[in-house]
Amino acid sequence: MSSLRNAVHRRAHKERSQPKERKRFGLLEKHKDYVVRAKAFHKKEDYLQKLKEKAAFRNPDEFYFKMINSKTVNGVHKQAGEPNKYTQEELLLMKSQDIGYILQKILSEKKKIERLTATLHSLDSQRSNKHVYYAEDRQDAKRILSETKSDGGLPAFEDLPEKIKRRTAASYRELEARKNRAHDLEKVYNEMAMKQELQKKGKKRKLREDEIVCPTSKPVYKWRTERKQ
């Protein structure tokens, strides 16, 4: 029956809204809104009441551990440091995730470097390779020597527009910056990996200065060999 009643068109119920002159108070509060607000208010009121009662009935001779664990520093009440919330395994996992992020950044940086070096061949720079000529006899050697002296390497672009020079220089600058960044990231990664290794199980000790074969500024550790099987 109700479905039939629903089929008949009825006038929609219109909710009263906030009058225009009271717009500054926001939406008009309805009874159900008031109920929520009042409940929250009374809850807080009760809580405060309970705390006040607790303070009133406190035994001044009773000992509490907070008395020695916490103190005021410059007028601010400070609790004693919370002991480590995380277990060793959880900490290791978090660190490995940090390392994973750094590694991902290193890889992406290396990929970008590769892409840049594919198109930046440093054509104008001094070559670092060795060029050897083979001569049959003295005369041949003389001829080759005279020929190679006149050869001036790659053809120079004499009248390159300033704009293109700037573009090339910018590309080389980017490559240099990326290389530096990759190098720095790698350093960070090595340090983090070392810390992680040190946290793992396995007997190890820090080497003394005189035991280190190739001296470095960083501490060197040695793990005791352990049979795995």
Place this chain on the structure above:
Amino acid sequence: MAFPHLRTLMALFTLPTIFFAGFVPRGRPGGIRGKPGFKCKPGLRGKPGSRVKLTGMKGGNKVVVEAHRHEGVFIAKGKEDALCTRNLVPGEAVYNEKRISVQNEDGTKVEYRVWNPFRSKLAAAILGGVDNIWMKPGSKVLYLGAASGTTVSHVSDLVGPTGVVYAVEFSPRSGRDLVNMAAKRTNVIPIIEDARLPARYRMLVGMVDVIFSDVAQPDQARILALNASYFLKSGGHFVISIKANCIDSTATAEAVFASEVKKLQAEQFKPMEQVTLEPFERDHACVVGAYRVPKKPKLAAS
């Protein structure tokens, strides 16, 4: 080109209020096209000093391409500073290399492909300053150790439609890529055979001008000699890339190169020059030379 531009400037100085509106639109395009000290000569291939520029979206030149000392090789300057070859199949990259499109003076478009010296020993040798690679448009080249055909595609660009590249590769896996590449380049003939047995593909290969060998085998000098005896014309040339580690990992690189050169000299080859491939490859060298050179007549007294 620069003349109307100049006239505009003069007009601006003399009668600014009257001529400003009328002259500026005419003067602007001339000012960009006729940049002083930046001329374009017609003709591309092999003419040293010929220059092409790419006109970008806003009318500025973004890349300048100039012919290299070696015929068929070019240098692109712009955001990149790279060796490149003119793409024989415009619009297609072989190994995801960067392509550079450039517009000529007459509006025709030319495409170049960047030649990565980290992936190609030949490009590294060219950048290393080798005097002559003996490959030029129209050359017939036998390429031993073609692998996936990355360098082969650049050699095919270099020799152009009038030249031929016979690319020999033993491994069927990388040979598949080679064949796919050759399907689009009519001047490449892929041969999936062992380069040690040239008799097996002797009916496919004619006489060639140059043999390029990049086989990285301990007996690569013998392989080169065998192929040269079949296919290389007298007075032809060879380019061989030597990886020191592949021949003798215990000896120093220099000693290995010297011993390889000795082996080549014993096989009627006459090495002419040798470049190491730093900084692109470690302990690699490229040796270039001639084959069966006729003896020079002794000069009596000069």
